[in-house]
Amino acid sequence: MESPTTAATVPVEAADPATLRRVITAASLGTLFEWYDFYLYGSLAVFFGGLFFPKGNETAQLLASLATFGAGFGVRPLGAIVFGHVGDLVGRKYSFLITMATMGLSTALIGLLPTYEQVGLWATFLLVLLRLLQGLALGGEYGGAATYVAEHVPDSKRGYYTSYIQTTATLGFFLSMGIIGTTRVLMGEEFFRSSGWRVPFLLSFILLAVSLYIRLKMSESPLFSRLKSSGKTSKNPLKESFANPLNRKYVLLALFGATAGQGVVWYTGQFYALTFLQSALKLDWKTAYILVSIALAIATPLFIFFGWLSDRIGRKRIMLAGCVLGALTYVPIFMAMKHFTNPQGLPAADPAQVNHFMMVVLLTVQMVYVCMVYGPIAAFLVELFPTRVRYTSMSLPYHLGNGWFGGFLPLIATAVTTSTWAQTTFGEGALYTGLIYPIVVCIITVIVGGLFIHETKDHKLETHIQT
Template sequence: MKKSDRLVITASSLGTVFEWYDFYLYGSLAVFFGTLFFPKGNDTAAFLASLATFGAGFAVRPFGALIFGRIGDLVGRKYTFLITIIVMGLSTAFVGLLPTYEDIGILAPILLTFLRLAQGLALGGEYGGAATFVAEHSEPDKRGSSTSWIQTTATLGFLLSLGVILTCRLYFGENEFKAWGWRIPFLVSVILLLISVYIRLKLHESPLFLKMQSAGKLSKSPLKESFAKFQNLKIVLLALFGATAGQGVIWYTGQFYALFFLQNTLKIDFQYSYILISASLIIATPFFIIFGKLSDKIGRKKVMMTGCLTAALAFIPIFKGLTQFGNPALSAAVQSSPIVIYSNNCQKDCKDLKDYLSKKGYNYAYQAISQEGLMTRIGSIEVKNFDTVVFDTVLAQAGYPAKANINEINFPMVILLLTILVLFVTMIYGPIAAFLVELFPTQIRYTSMSLPYHIGNGWFGGFLPLIAASVVVQTGNIYAGLYYPIAIALMTFIIGTLFIKETKDNELDRH
């Protein structure tokens, strides 16, 4: 690899790592934000509200793709993703300065949501610029390999956020961290912003963009050319439903939802859940490069579709394995003493009980009965009405643990299962940047590739934690949240296999 190519990849990747770090801090701290920025009184509702705010940043990512994609196709790749990283860095720093609900009331979640929206807009413009910039500098037979470095950045940014948070939580202690120490990881983004801007100012504009600019062939209306022409719109839709939607749900299941599952369902202490996730990320991250290189040889489509299918088939067995090896007592209690709620009007009678069981991460089923009142069977024990003290006692007698016993966690097996989840991510995410860049002509590439990527990741993937958690609360099945990513991954596999052509031999310098 030439020195100039290494500079392009390093500068683009490093800045994108920092931008993902900024964006994912909120997700890593979502368990705290429910109590910090939302009204107290219902912990489940507050947690779901914090996940909804997390999802809001993803909701606007496609709009960021349109805004900054257009600028990138009109003005240039380099200066566009300079703007995006500045917006991201400042928005993240302001989260670290934001007063809580206790300080300013309802204004706190409003301001938090506004900053998440700003982050989402910025990220919507960042990824397309970085991927396009690197691909347009790369040799044709190494585009998968070169752009796969960009693909590592989301995972590395997530890993960096976990590392900084873990360090702060251990250094300050839980009480200090909850009180004010959570702000430090957000404020650190100012330092990362300065480094990123300094490095990116050293880059030169994409040679393909400069060539088209000098020839006067730049698009005058990237949005119209991208989405008003049926031929290009069809490719955008195929890219969304046949690639990025499945990639988005696999990414967020394998990393974010896995973290939520360890902490909120299996009740594994934060330091151990962070270590487990981090270990799996470290082990699996090189496979982004491996699968990117493989896609240069056998094609993007084969690697990506294999990842979609295997992930869809393996999600439920893997998460059941995480329960078995991460919290054996919970796994045993679910088998030996299932929880069944009986009521003739569960919407009225069961709300507090469902919130209680969901917060504890316990499986439960519901059966309608004719007589009025609420009754719950825990194994062979029947409990009438709902009283937390009584339920705490009965559940403990039935073997349900309040939290995971660290001495019972099978660390090697949990890390292995988490690593397999991340390997699914690397299979589809490693080649996808090259795949998207190769689909579209140069003059509208930034705009056209950014929109399906950010709808797939921002909407299909970004709302996954909220959708999955809501399904679990409604059904009482701790694995029911996985039905959503499984369905989307299978949809992508079918559409991608039947309707998308291989792209690895496509010329980038085309109109």
């Protein structure tokens, strides 16, 4: 699964332990802050519809808000192409700095936007524009972080070390919920809804300064530096990644045999579960945030565990097992969530009837699936592609799987659940019809990945010099 061209390979020794710690800390902290920026909107999507979209139908407002959330995911593949090209052509560090500045500024500016009541559709337009800039930046971030760390670490521990990056998406989401929840409590619900919601976004100015300082102190990865000094970097990463039939084959296999399933499992467990609690089960936001936060805190170390385990038993079997478990158990899990939260379907869930312990258990089980599919994915993707086009080649399938298959999941699932078809066909069971989408995608991933992708854990990352 290496370069389709003939190549001489030059081994590159892994960095010393102190350097590895600095590399992982720098890449992970910067990425964590970017995920925090990106997920602020997602955490507030339930009531953002009333701030930036025409008033009237609450369901339409929610769907519009989720559509804007999904728009950021929709442009992530474009960001992957643009910044992946820059990263393979010029360098990983340079691309890092651009994505960080773009993300930080676009997020902070959301905190300064006027609302729909103040400027009408201009508010909607500006929100969507900034959300698209966020998506572009994030599209270039993850592939760079994963590639950068993977090109520093020993081959035998690549799953373990890159799994630290995998924690940043969940920690960023966790951080966004924590700051939003704290702000809402300290400022009061009424003030938060009117203007206090701006505070978490404006904090991005501070995070941007910290992140840029961290990124500026980073040096280029040793594999890319050696490739560049030899004059053998790709002259056209896009062409080599997608015009070459063999490399294009692996891009498609990575998408349909790994990242599509990983994306829907991730967003079912962390985002759709939160939306389901608040919108479908009518649980108050504070309780929903606390329950999801506890489950996140319990499960987050498992990202590192499954990354470590993938160095021993392989990436593929762990990731596909997570997809299989999701496909088999999502419906009973969500039915149990209703049973333990709002069994009678009341307009608002009765706090006295909520079984908090069982809800944490059910949410944590979903988080375990997330850790299984996401913990090993960075190591898996970097091992599929050669150094000269690694950033570009791995970024596109990752962001198609997560940005399109995963990012649009809350919108698709909510739209299906509230559709006339679901309501008339399934009655009360329509509540669970949104799960059809992640289950089908998981099944496709298991079939494609199981039949057509070979294990990658024993692949060596070396500098490939075309001959």
